[in-house]
Amino acid sequence: MTAELHEELTDPDGEQLDHGAASSRPLKSRISEPQPRGAKIRGNRPVDQSEAANRFMAATEHEAMHDARLWDLRQKRDKEMHGIEEWEELRNLASGIKEHTLSKLDYYLELFEKNATANGIKVHWAKDGAEHNAIVLEILRSRGVERLIKSKSMLTEECGFREFMAHNNVEVIETDLGERIQQLDDEAPSHVVVPAVHKLRTDVASVFAKTIGSDPDNADAHYLTECQREATRPLILSAQAGMTGGNFVVAETGTFVVCTNEGNADLSANTPLLHIASIGIEKLIPGLNELPVFIRLLSRSALGSPITQYTSHFRGPREGGEMHVVLVDNGRSERLGMEKFWPGLKCIRCGACMNTCPVFRRSGGLSYGATYAGPIGLIIDPTFNVHKYRNLPYSSTMNGSCTNVCPVKINIHEQIADWRKTLAGEGEISPVKKVMMKAAGEVLASPVVYRASLPLGRSALRHLPHFMLYNKLNTWGRKRDIPETPKQTFNEWYRRNRKSQGEGENS
Numbered sequence: 253m254t255a256e257l258h259e260e261l262t263d264p265d266g267e268q269l270d271h272g273a274a275s276s277r278p279l280k281s282r283i284s285e286p287q288p289r290g291a292k293i294r295g296n297r298p299v300d301q302s303e304a305a306n307r308f309m310a311a312t313e314h315e316a317m318h319d320a321r322l323w324d325l326r327q328k329r330d331k332e333m334h335g336i337e338e339w340e341e342l343r344n345l346a347s348g349i350k351e352h353t354l355s356k357l358d359y360y361l362e363l364f365e366k367n368a369t370a371n372g373i374k375v376h377w378a379k380d381g382a383e384h385n386a387i388v389l390e391i392l393r394s395r396g397v398e399r400l401i402k403s404k405s406m407l408t409e410e411c412g413f414r415e416f417m418a419h420n421n422v423e424v425i426e427t428d429l430g431e432r433i434q435q436l437d438d439e440a441p442s443h444v445v446v447p448a449v450h451k452l453r454t455d456v457a458s459v460f461a462k463t464i465g466s467d468p469d470n471a472d473a474h475y476l477t478e479c480q481r482e483a484t485r486p487l488i489l490s491a492q493a494g495m496t497g498g499n500f501v502v503a504e505t506g507t508f509v510v511c512t513n514e515g516n517a518d519l520s521a522n523t524p525l526l527h528i529a530s531i532g533i534e535k536l537i538p539g540l541n542e543l544p545v546f547i548r549l550l551s552r553s554a555l556g557s558p559i560t561q562y563t564s565h566f567r568g569p570r571e572g573g574e575m576h577v578v579l580v581d582n583g584r585s586e587r588l589g590m591e592k593f594w595p596g597l598k599c600i601r602c603g604a605c606m607n608t609c610p611v612f613r614r615s616g617g618l619s620y621g622a623t624y625a626g627p628i629g630l631i632i633d634p635t636f637n638v639h640k641y642r643n644l645p646y647s648s649t650m651n652g653s654c655t656n657v658c659p660v661k662i663n664i665h666e667q668i669a670d671w672r673k674t675l676a677g678e679g680e681i682s683p684v685k686k687v688m689m690k691a692a693g694e695v696l697a698s699p700v701v702y703r704a705s706l707p708l709g710r711s712a713l714r715h716l717p718h719f720m721l722y723n724k725l726n727t728w729g730r731k732r733d734i735p736e737t738p739k740q741t742f743n744e745w746y747r748r749n750r751k752s753q754g755e756g757e758n759s
Protein backbone atom coordinates (compact mmCIF):
# COMPACT_ATOMS: atom_id res chain seq x y z
CA MET A 253 0.00 0.00 0.00
CA THR A 254 1.29 3.48 -0.73
CA ALA A 255 1.97 5.75 2.24
CA GLU A 256 -0.67 8.20 0.97
CA LEU A 257 -3.32 5.52 0.72
CA HIS A 258 -2.43 4.17 4.16
CA GLU A 259 -3.01 7.69 5.45
CA GLU A 260 -6.42 7.73 3.72
CA LEU A 261 -7.45 4.51 5.47
CA THR A 262 -6.13 5.43 8.89
CA ASP A 263 -7.65 7.85 11.37
CA PRO A 264 -5.62 10.64 13.02
CA ASP A 265 -4.85 8.36 16.00
CA GLY A 266 -3.29 5.81 13.72
CA GLU A 267 -6.12 3.28 14.11
CA GLN A 268 -7.37 1.36 11.07
CA LEU A 269 -10.80 2.71 10.23
CA ASP A 270 -13.75 0.39 10.04
CA HIS A 271 -15.15 -0.35 6.60
CA GLY A 272 -18.00 2.15 6.80
CA ALA A 273 -15.88 4.98 8.17
CA ALA A 274 -13.11 4.42 5.67
CA SER A 275 -15.65 4.42 2.88
CA SER A 276 -17.18 7.71 3.89
CA ARG A 277 -14.05 9.86 3.78
CA PRO A 278 -13.72 11.98 0.64
CA LEU A 279 -10.99 10.87 -1.69
CA LYS A 280 -8.31 13.32 -2.73
CA SER A 281 -8.59 14.29 -6.36
CA ARG A 282 -5.10 12.95 -7.14
CA ILE A 283 -6.57 9.42 -7.30
CA SER A 284 -7.87 9.49 -10.80
CA GLU A 285 -6.57 6.50 -12.73
CA PRO A 286 -9.27 4.87 -14.88
CA GLN A 287 -10.97 1.79 -13.52
CA PRO A 288 -9.46 -1.43 -14.90
CA ARG A 289 -12.11 -3.64 -16.51
CA GLY A 290 -12.61 -7.37 -16.09
CA ALA A 291 -11.57 -10.40 -18.11
CA LYS A 292 -12.24 -10.40 -21.84
CA ILE A 293 -14.94 -12.94 -22.61
CA ARG A 294 -14.68 -14.54 -26.05
CA GLY A 295 -17.53 -17.03 -26.39
CA ASN A 296 -16.53 -20.38 -24.97
CA ARG A 297 -12.77 -19.75 -25.15
CA PRO A 298 -10.90 -20.27 -21.85
CA VAL A 299 -10.92 -17.13 -19.73
CA ASP A 300 -7.44 -15.62 -19.28
CA GLN A 301 -7.57 -14.53 -15.64
CA SER A 302 -3.90 -13.63 -15.48
CA GLU A 303 -4.24 -11.15 -18.35
CA ALA A 304 -7.08 -9.31 -16.58
CA ALA A 305 -5.25 -9.57 -13.24
CA ASN A 306 -2.22 -7.90 -14.80
CA ARG A 307 -4.32 -4.97 -15.91
CA PHE A 308 -5.83 -4.68 -12.42
CA MET A 309 -2.39 -4.75 -10.78
CA ALA A 310 -1.12 -2.15 -13.20
CA ALA A 311 -3.80 0.21 -11.83
CA THR A 312 -1.87 0.66 -8.61
CA GLU A 313 -4.38 2.84 -6.75
CA HIS A 314 -7.12 0.30 -7.38
CA GLU A 315 -4.95 -2.62 -6.45
CA ALA A 316 -3.76 -1.03 -3.20
CA MET A 317 -7.28 0.06 -2.19
CA HIS A 318 -8.77 -3.38 -2.99
CA ASP A 319 -6.07 -5.23 -1.11
CA ALA A 320 -6.36 -2.94 1.92
CA ARG A 321 -10.18 -3.04 2.06
CA LEU A 322 -10.39 -6.83 1.88
CA TRP A 323 -7.52 -7.44 4.25
CA ASP A 324 -9.28 -5.11 6.69
CA LEU A 325 -12.36 -7.35 6.47
CA ARG A 326 -10.21 -10.43 7.05
CA GLN A 327 -8.68 -8.85 10.17
CA LYS A 328 -12.09 -7.91 11.52
CA ARG A 329 -13.26 -11.45 10.91
CA ASP A 330 -10.30 -12.73 12.94
CA LYS A 331 -11.11 -10.38 15.81
CA GLU A 332 -14.73 -11.59 15.92
CA MET A 333 -13.60 -15.20 15.72
CA HIS A 334 -11.26 -14.78 18.68
CA GLY A 335 -14.17 -13.41 20.71
CA ILE A 336 -16.11 -16.65 20.36
CA GLU A 337 -14.68 -19.57 22.30
CA GLU A 338 -16.80 -22.15 20.51
CA TRP A 339 -15.90 -20.90 17.02
CA GLU A 340 -14.46 -24.21 15.82
CA GLU A 341 -17.42 -26.06 17.30
CA LEU A 342 -19.75 -23.76 15.33
CA ARG A 343 -17.82 -24.46 12.12
CA ASN A 344 -18.05 -28.20 12.73
CA LEU A 345 -21.76 -27.92 13.45
CA ALA A 346 -22.41 -25.80 10.34
CA SER A 347 -20.48 -28.22 8.17
CA GLY A 348 -22.29 -31.21 9.67
CA ILE A 349 -25.74 -29.63 9.25
CA LYS A 350 -25.02 -28.81 5.61
CA GLU A 351 -23.69 -32.30 4.91
CA HIS A 352 -26.71 -33.90 6.58
CA THR A 353 -29.15 -31.73 4.62
CA LEU A 354 -27.37 -32.31 1.30
CA SER A 355 -27.40 -36.07 1.92
CA LYS A 356 -31.21 -35.94 2.27
CA LEU A 357 -31.87 -33.04 -0.08
CA ASP A 358 -34.87 -34.61 -1.85
CA TYR A 359 -36.59 -35.18 1.52
CA TYR A 360 -35.98 -31.65 2.80
CA LEU A 361 -36.98 -30.02 -0.48
CA GLU A 362 -40.31 -31.84 -0.49
CA LEU A 363 -40.84 -30.99 3.19
CA PHE A 364 -40.19 -27.32 2.43
CA GLU A 365 -42.60 -27.38 -0.52
CA LYS A 366 -45.35 -28.95 1.59
CA ASN A 367 -44.95 -26.49 4.48
CA ALA A 368 -44.45 -23.43 2.28
CA THR A 369 -47.57 -24.30 0.27
CA ALA A 370 -49.51 -24.61 3.54
CA ASN A 371 -48.25 -21.09 4.39
CA GLY A 372 -49.73 -19.75 1.15
CA ILE A 373 -46.45 -19.60 -0.82
CA LYS A 374 -46.53 -20.83 -4.44
CA VAL A 375 -43.44 -23.02 -4.99
CA HIS A 376 -41.96 -23.45 -8.50
CA TRP A 377 -39.12 -25.70 -9.66
CA ALA A 378 -36.55 -24.66 -12.27
CA LYS A 379 -33.99 -27.08 -13.65
CA ASP A 380 -31.75 -24.32 -15.06
CA GLY A 381 -31.36 -20.58 -15.54
CA ALA A 382 -33.51 -20.49 -18.67
CA GLU A 383 -36.39 -22.23 -16.91
CA HIS A 384 -36.03 -19.90 -13.92
CA ASN A 385 -36.20 -16.82 -16.14
CA ALA A 386 -39.20 -18.17 -18.06
CA ILE A 387 -41.12 -18.94 -14.84
CA VAL A 388 -40.50 -15.45 -13.44
CA LEU A 389 -41.40 -13.79 -16.75
CA GLU A 390 -44.66 -15.71 -16.89
CA ILE A 391 -45.57 -14.57 -13.37
CA LEU A 392 -44.73 -10.96 -14.23
CA ARG A 393 -46.48 -10.92 -17.62
CA SER A 394 -49.65 -12.48 -16.32
CA ARG A 395 -49.88 -9.65 -13.79
CA GLY A 396 -48.87 -6.86 -16.17
CA VAL A 397 -45.61 -6.04 -14.35
CA GLU A 398 -43.29 -3.62 -16.15
CA ARG A 399 -40.90 -2.74 -13.32
CA LEU A 400 -39.35 -5.11 -10.78
CA ILE A 401 -37.19 -4.17 -7.81
CA LYS A 402 -34.64 -6.72 -6.79
CA SER A 403 -32.17 -7.30 -4.00
CA LYS A 404 -28.70 -8.74 -4.65
CA SER A 405 -28.67 -12.41 -5.64
CA MET A 406 -25.76 -14.39 -7.07
CA LEU A 407 -28.22 -16.97 -8.35
CA THR A 408 -29.86 -14.45 -10.65
CA GLU A 409 -26.37 -13.58 -11.93
CA GLU A 410 -25.93 -17.28 -12.78
CA CYS A 411 -29.21 -17.16 -14.68
CA GLY A 412 -28.43 -13.98 -16.67
CA PHE A 413 -31.67 -12.65 -15.24
CA ARG A 414 -31.23 -8.90 -15.76
CA GLU A 415 -30.26 -9.27 -19.42
CA PHE A 416 -33.17 -11.63 -20.03
CA MET A 417 -35.65 -9.22 -18.46
CA ALA A 418 -34.22 -6.29 -20.44
CA HIS A 419 -34.85 -8.26 -23.65
CA ASN A 420 -38.40 -8.81 -22.52
CA ASN A 421 -39.09 -5.18 -21.66
CA VAL A 422 -39.22 -5.59 -17.91
CA GLU A 423 -37.21 -2.94 -16.10
CA VAL A 424 -35.15 -4.33 -13.21
CA ILE A 425 -33.91 -1.97 -10.48
CA GLU A 426 -31.31 -3.24 -8.01
CA THR A 427 -31.98 -2.08 -4.44
CA ASP A 428 -28.54 -2.93 -2.98
CA LEU A 429 -26.37 0.16 -3.40
CA GLY A 430 -23.25 -1.70 -4.51
CA GLU A 431 -25.23 -3.84 -6.93
CA ARG A 432 -27.02 -0.75 -8.28
CA ILE A 433 -23.63 0.86 -8.95
CA GLN A 434 -22.63 -2.26 -10.87
CA GLN A 435 -25.91 -2.30 -12.76
CA LEU A 436 -25.52 1.33 -13.81
CA ASP A 437 -21.95 0.59 -14.91
CA ASP A 438 -23.11 -2.50 -16.83
CA GLU A 439 -20.75 -4.71 -14.86
CA ALA A 440 -21.29 -7.92 -12.90
CA PRO A 441 -20.67 -7.93 -9.13
CA SER A 442 -16.99 -8.47 -8.36
CA HIS A 443 -17.52 -9.96 -4.88
CA VAL A 444 -20.40 -11.97 -3.39
CA VAL A 445 -20.88 -9.60 -0.45
CA VAL A 446 -19.44 -6.24 -1.54
CA PRO A 447 -20.20 -6.14 -5.29
CA ALA A 448 -18.49 -2.81 -6.10
CA VAL A 449 -15.49 -3.18 -3.79
CA HIS A 450 -13.08 -2.95 -6.75
CA LYS A 451 -14.22 0.62 -7.49
CA LEU A 452 -12.72 3.80 -6.09
CA ARG A 453 -15.22 6.47 -5.14
CA THR A 454 -13.99 8.49 -8.11
CA ASP A 455 -15.15 5.58 -10.31
CA VAL A 456 -18.58 5.70 -8.65
CA ALA A 457 -18.72 9.48 -9.09
CA SER A 458 -18.01 9.03 -12.77
CA VAL A 459 -20.69 6.32 -13.20
CA PHE A 460 -23.32 8.38 -11.39
CA ALA A 461 -22.41 11.51 -13.33
CA LYS A 462 -23.04 9.65 -16.59
CA THR A 463 -26.21 7.82 -15.50
CA ILE A 464 -28.03 9.97 -12.96
CA GLY A 465 -26.45 13.37 -13.57
CA SER A 466 -24.53 13.90 -10.31
CA ASP A 467 -21.44 16.13 -10.00
CA PRO A 468 -18.52 14.21 -11.57
CA ASP A 469 -16.03 16.03 -9.32
CA ASN A 470 -17.74 15.16 -6.05
CA ALA A 471 -16.68 11.74 -4.78
CA ASP A 472 -18.03 12.14 -1.25
CA ALA A 473 -19.80 8.93 -0.21
CA HIS A 474 -22.69 10.73 1.51
CA TYR A 475 -23.30 12.93 -1.52
CA LEU A 476 -23.18 9.97 -3.90
CA THR A 477 -25.49 7.85 -1.74
CA GLU A 478 -27.97 10.69 -1.44
CA CYS A 479 -27.95 11.22 -5.22
CA GLN A 480 -28.64 7.55 -5.75
CA ARG A 481 -31.41 7.55 -3.17
CA GLU A 482 -33.10 10.54 -4.85
CA ALA A 483 -32.84 8.93 -8.28
CA THR A 484 -33.95 5.43 -7.31
CA ARG A 485 -36.63 5.88 -4.63
CA PRO A 486 -39.38 6.96 -7.08
CA LEU A 487 -38.60 3.89 -9.21
CA ILE A 488 -38.74 1.63 -6.18
CA LEU A 489 -42.03 3.05 -4.99
CA SER A 490 -43.68 2.59 -8.38
CA ALA A 491 -42.49 -1.02 -8.97
CA GLN A 492 -45.20 -3.65 -9.28
CA ALA A 493 -43.10 -6.61 -8.13
CA GLY A 494 -40.17 -7.33 -5.85
CA MET A 495 -37.54 -10.05 -5.97
CA THR A 496 -35.17 -11.38 -3.31
CA GLY A 497 -32.86 -14.34 -2.96
CA GLY A 498 -32.71 -16.37 0.22
CA ASN A 499 -29.76 -17.14 2.51
CA PHE A 500 -31.41 -20.01 4.34
CA VAL A 501 -34.52 -22.03 3.55
CA VAL A 502 -36.10 -23.71 6.56
CA ALA A 503 -37.74 -27.01 5.65
CA GLU A 504 -39.70 -27.63 8.86
CA THR A 505 -41.45 -24.24 8.78
CA GLY A 506 -41.69 -23.68 5.01
CA THR A 507 -40.08 -20.25 5.47
CA PHE A 508 -36.91 -18.54 4.25
CA VAL A 509 -34.45 -16.05 5.69
CA VAL A 510 -32.70 -13.16 3.96
CA CYS A 511 -29.75 -11.34 5.56
CA THR A 512 -28.77 -7.82 4.44
CA ASN A 513 -27.07 -4.79 5.91
CA GLU A 514 -29.03 -2.17 3.98
CA GLY A 515 -32.53 -3.53 4.51
CA ASN A 516 -32.84 -3.61 0.75
CA ALA A 517 -34.33 -7.11 0.66
CA ASP A 518 -37.12 -5.87 2.91
CA LEU A 519 -37.65 -2.96 0.56
CA SER A 520 -37.88 -5.32 -2.40
CA ALA A 521 -40.16 -7.76 -0.59
CA ASN A 522 -42.47 -5.32 1.16
CA THR A 523 -42.98 -2.39 -1.19
CA PRO A 524 -44.97 -4.13 -3.96
CA LEU A 525 -47.61 -6.75 -3.17
CA LEU A 526 -45.97 -9.38 -5.38
CA HIS A 527 -42.82 -11.00 -3.93
CA ILE A 528 -40.77 -13.58 -5.87
CA ALA A 529 -37.80 -15.29 -4.20
CA SER A 530 -35.25 -17.10 -6.37
CA ILE A 531 -33.32 -19.62 -4.32
CA GLY A 532 -30.78 -22.35 -5.09
CA ILE A 533 -31.77 -25.81 -3.86
CA GLU A 534 -28.65 -26.10 -1.71
CA LYS A 535 -29.86 -23.36 0.66
CA LEU A 536 -31.99 -25.76 2.67
CA ILE A 537 -31.51 -26.33 6.39
CA PRO A 538 -33.69 -28.74 8.38
CA GLY A 539 -35.24 -26.47 11.02
CA LEU A 540 -35.15 -23.23 12.99
CA ASN A 541 -32.93 -24.86 15.65
CA GLU A 542 -30.10 -25.03 13.12
CA LEU A 543 -30.47 -21.43 11.93
CA PRO A 544 -28.57 -19.63 14.75
CA VAL A 545 -25.41 -21.61 13.96
CA PHE A 546 -25.31 -20.01 10.51
CA ILE A 547 -26.48 -16.57 11.62
CA ARG A 548 -23.61 -16.44 14.13
CA LEU A 549 -21.07 -17.45 11.49
CA LEU A 550 -22.27 -15.56 8.40
CA SER A 551 -21.74 -11.90 9.17
CA ARG A 552 -18.67 -12.49 11.33
CA SER A 553 -17.02 -14.38 8.46
CA ALA A 554 -18.19 -11.96 5.80
CA LEU A 555 -17.60 -8.49 7.22
CA GLY A 556 -16.27 -9.10 10.70
CA SER A 557 -19.45 -7.75 12.26
CA PRO A 558 -21.40 -9.74 14.89
CA ILE A 559 -24.66 -9.87 12.94
CA THR A 560 -26.21 -8.55 9.74
CA GLN A 561 -28.31 -5.44 10.31
CA TYR A 562 -31.43 -7.18 8.96
CA THR A 563 -32.20 -10.88 9.36
CA SER A 564 -35.68 -11.15 7.88
CA HIS A 565 -37.90 -14.22 8.02
CA PHE A 566 -40.43 -14.55 5.21
CA ARG A 567 -43.31 -16.77 6.19
CA GLY A 568 -46.01 -16.17 3.58
CA PRO A 569 -47.76 -13.50 1.50
CA ARG A 570 -49.09 -10.33 3.04
CA GLU A 571 -52.84 -9.77 3.07
CA GLY A 572 -53.87 -9.13 -0.51
CA GLY A 573 -50.40 -10.05 -1.77
CA GLU A 574 -48.65 -12.99 -3.43
CA MET A 575 -45.44 -14.81 -2.60
CA HIS A 576 -43.61 -17.16 -4.98
CA VAL A 577 -40.47 -19.20 -4.37
CA VAL A 578 -38.56 -20.49 -7.40
CA LEU A 579 -36.24 -23.33 -6.37
CA VAL A 580 -33.42 -23.50 -8.88
CA ASP A 581 -31.14 -26.45 -9.66
CA ASN A 582 -28.90 -25.08 -12.44
CA GLY A 583 -26.26 -27.80 -12.18
CA ARG A 584 -26.46 -28.33 -8.42
CA SER A 585 -27.85 -31.90 -8.58
CA GLU A 586 -25.04 -32.82 -10.94
CA ARG A 587 -22.46 -31.25 -8.60
CA LEU A 588 -23.95 -33.19 -5.70
CA GLY A 589 -23.01 -36.36 -7.58
CA MET A 590 -19.37 -35.31 -8.04
CA GLU A 591 -17.30 -37.32 -5.61
CA LYS A 592 -14.64 -34.65 -5.05
CA PHE A 593 -16.55 -31.45 -5.71
CA TRP A 594 -19.92 -31.82 -3.96
CA PRO A 595 -18.72 -30.06 -0.72
CA GLY A 596 -18.80 -26.75 -2.65
CA LEU A 597 -22.58 -26.95 -2.18
CA LYS A 598 -22.13 -26.20 1.52
CA CYS A 599 -21.11 -22.63 0.67
CA ILE A 600 -23.09 -19.87 2.42
CA ARG A 601 -21.58 -17.12 0.18
CA CYS A 602 -19.88 -15.22 2.98
CA GLY A 603 -16.90 -14.19 0.84
CA ALA A 604 -14.33 -14.87 3.59
CA CYS A 605 -12.25 -17.03 1.24
CA MET A 606 -12.07 -14.09 -1.19
CA ASN A 607 -11.04 -11.60 1.49
CA THR A 608 -8.14 -13.76 2.59
CA CYS A 609 -6.93 -14.90 -0.85
CA PRO A 610 -3.75 -13.06 -1.95
CA VAL A 611 -4.58 -13.62 -5.62
CA PHE A 612 -8.13 -12.29 -5.30
CA ARG A 613 -7.11 -9.29 -3.22
CA ARG A 614 -4.60 -8.20 -5.82
CA SER A 615 -6.40 -9.09 -9.02
CA GLY A 616 -10.04 -8.05 -8.40
CA GLY A 617 -13.13 -10.23 -8.78
CA LEU A 618 -13.90 -9.29 -12.38
CA SER A 619 -10.58 -10.74 -13.56
CA TYR A 620 -12.08 -14.23 -13.13
CA GLY A 621 -14.64 -13.61 -15.88
CA ALA A 622 -17.20 -15.80 -14.11
CA THR A 623 -20.18 -15.43 -11.78
CA TYR A 624 -18.14 -16.64 -8.80
CA ALA A 625 -14.66 -15.25 -8.26
CA GLY A 626 -11.91 -16.07 -5.79
CA PRO A 627 -11.33 -19.47 -4.18
CA ILE A 628 -15.01 -20.50 -4.18
CA GLY A 629 -15.16 -19.59 -7.87
CA LEU A 630 -12.16 -21.78 -8.68
CA ILE A 631 -14.02 -24.86 -7.47
CA ILE A 632 -17.55 -23.97 -8.61
CA ASP A 633 -17.06 -22.31 -12.00
CA PRO A 634 -15.60 -25.38 -13.78
CA THR A 635 -18.74 -27.32 -12.80
CA PHE A 636 -20.70 -24.91 -15.03
CA ASN A 637 -18.30 -25.04 -17.97
CA VAL A 638 -15.10 -27.01 -17.68
CA HIS A 639 -13.50 -25.69 -20.88
CA LYS A 640 -14.25 -22.00 -20.37
CA TYR A 641 -13.03 -21.98 -16.75
CA ARG A 642 -10.17 -24.43 -17.09
CA ASN A 643 -7.50 -21.82 -16.21
CA LEU A 644 -9.15 -20.67 -12.98
CA PRO A 645 -7.92 -23.47 -10.64
CA TYR A 646 -4.39 -22.22 -11.34
CA SER A 647 -5.19 -18.78 -9.93
CA SER A 648 -4.25 -19.83 -6.44
CA THR A 649 -1.11 -19.93 -4.32
CA MET A 650 -2.50 -23.06 -2.58
CA ASN A 651 -1.69 -21.54 0.81
CA GLY A 652 -4.83 -23.10 2.34
CA SER A 653 -5.96 -19.85 3.98
CA CYS A 654 -9.33 -20.08 2.18
CA THR A 655 -9.99 -23.46 3.78
CA ASN A 656 -8.98 -22.17 7.20
CA VAL A 657 -11.44 -19.26 7.17
CA CYS A 658 -14.38 -21.06 5.56
CA PRO A 659 -17.21 -21.15 8.14
CA VAL A 660 -18.63 -24.39 6.72
CA LYS A 661 -15.23 -26.07 6.41
CA ILE A 662 -15.15 -26.60 2.66
CA ASN A 663 -11.81 -28.18 1.71
CA ILE A 664 -11.25 -25.46 -0.89
CA HIS A 665 -7.50 -25.80 -1.50
CA GLU A 666 -7.78 -29.60 -1.76
CA GLN A 667 -10.53 -29.21 -4.34
CA ILE A 668 -8.39 -26.75 -6.29
CA ALA A 669 -5.63 -29.39 -6.42
CA ASP A 670 -8.22 -32.01 -7.45
CA TRP A 671 -9.48 -29.74 -10.23
CA ARG A 672 -5.93 -29.41 -11.57
CA LYS A 673 -5.64 -33.21 -11.71
CA THR A 674 -9.12 -33.58 -13.21
CA LEU A 675 -8.47 -30.94 -15.86
CA ALA A 676 -5.14 -32.50 -16.82
CA GLY A 677 -6.86 -35.91 -17.04
CA GLU A 678 -9.52 -34.48 -19.35
CA GLY A 679 -6.95 -32.76 -21.58
CA GLU A 680 -8.26 -29.35 -20.44
CA ILE A 681 -4.86 -27.78 -20.02
CA SER A 682 -3.18 -25.08 -22.08
CA PRO A 683 -0.53 -26.30 -24.60
CA VAL A 684 2.30 -24.39 -22.83
CA LYS A 685 1.34 -25.85 -19.45
CA LYS A 686 1.06 -29.32 -21.01
CA VAL A 687 4.64 -29.17 -22.36
CA MET A 688 5.97 -27.76 -19.07
CA MET A 689 4.15 -30.36 -16.96
CA LYS A 690 5.37 -33.20 -19.19
CA ALA A 691 8.98 -31.99 -18.91
CA ALA A 692 8.65 -31.51 -15.14
CA GLY A 693 7.11 -34.99 -14.82
CA GLU A 694 10.03 -36.58 -16.65
CA VAL A 695 12.62 -34.74 -14.56
CA LEU A 696 10.91 -35.46 -11.25
CA ALA A 697 10.32 -39.15 -12.12
CA SER A 698 14.06 -39.91 -12.34
CA PRO A 699 16.40 -39.14 -9.37
CA VAL A 700 19.42 -39.20 -11.72
CA VAL A 701 17.92 -36.70 -14.16
CA TYR A 702 16.59 -34.60 -11.28
CA ARG A 703 20.01 -34.34 -9.59
CA ALA A 704 21.71 -33.57 -12.89
CA SER A 705 19.22 -30.82 -13.63
CA LEU A 706 19.75 -28.90 -10.37
CA PRO A 707 23.11 -27.25 -11.16
CA LEU A 708 21.89 -26.60 -14.68
CA GLY A 709 18.78 -24.87 -13.40
CA ARG A 710 20.77 -22.79 -10.94
CA SER A 711 23.23 -21.72 -13.58
CA ALA A 712 20.41 -20.88 -15.98
CA LEU A 713 18.70 -18.70 -13.38
CA ARG A 714 21.95 -16.86 -12.74
CA HIS A 715 22.96 -16.32 -16.34
CA LEU A 716 19.75 -16.23 -18.39
CA PRO A 717 19.20 -12.85 -19.97
CA HIS A 718 16.66 -10.80 -18.03
CA PHE A 719 14.22 -10.62 -20.95
CA MET A 720 13.81 -14.40 -21.10
CA LEU A 721 12.00 -14.35 -17.76
CA TYR A 722 10.45 -10.92 -17.90
CA ASN A 723 8.77 -10.53 -21.25
CA LYS A 724 5.27 -10.09 -22.61
CA LEU A 725 4.82 -13.79 -23.33
CA ASN A 726 5.83 -15.04 -19.91
CA THR A 727 2.95 -13.94 -17.65
CA TRP A 728 4.50 -15.95 -14.81
CA GLY A 729 7.43 -13.55 -14.69
CA ARG A 730 5.24 -10.49 -14.23
CA LYS A 731 5.05 -9.28 -10.66
CA ARG A 732 7.46 -12.03 -9.57
CA ASP A 733 11.06 -11.72 -8.53
CA ILE A 734 13.35 -14.69 -8.95
CA PRO A 735 14.90 -15.47 -5.57
CA GLU A 736 18.66 -15.37 -5.30
CA THR A 737 20.05 -18.78 -6.19
CA PRO A 738 21.86 -20.58 -3.36
CA LYS A 739 25.54 -21.47 -3.68
CA GLN A 740 24.73 -25.16 -3.32
CA THR A 741 21.60 -27.27 -3.35
CA PHE A 742 20.45 -29.22 -0.31
CA ASN A 743 21.35 -32.39 -2.19
CA GLU A 744 24.93 -31.20 -2.70
CA TRP A 745 25.20 -30.11 0.91
CA TYR A 746 23.85 -33.45 2.10
CA ARG A 747 26.21 -35.49 -0.03
CA ARG A 748 29.22 -33.44 0.98
CA ASN A 749 28.46 -33.56 4.69
CA ARG A 750 27.51 -37.23 4.79
CA LYS A 751 30.63 -38.00 2.83
CA SER A 752 32.78 -36.04 5.28
CA GLN A 753 31.26 -38.15 8.08
CA GLY A 754 32.53 -41.25 6.29
CA GLU A 755 29.15 -42.49 5.03
CA GLY A 756 30.17 -42.19 1.39
CA GLU A 757 28.20 -41.72 -1.78
CA ASN A 758 25.80 -44.62 -1.17
CA SER A 759 23.84 -42.92 1.58
Ligand code: SF4
Pocket residue numbers: 598599600601602603604605606628654657658659660661662664
Ligand atom coordinates in the same frame (compact mmCIF):
# COMPACT_ATOMS: atom_id res chain seq x y z
S1 SF4 B 1 -16.45 -21.21 0.28
FE1 SF4 B 1 -16.64 -20.88 2.49
S2 SF4 B 1 -15.49 -18.98 2.84
FE2 SF4 B 1 -15.87 -19.07 0.63
S3 SF4 B 1 -17.78 -17.93 0.32
FE3 SF4 B 1 -18.35 -20.08 0.60
S4 SF4 B 1 -18.77 -20.31 2.79
FE4 SF4 B 1 -17.64 -18.39 2.54
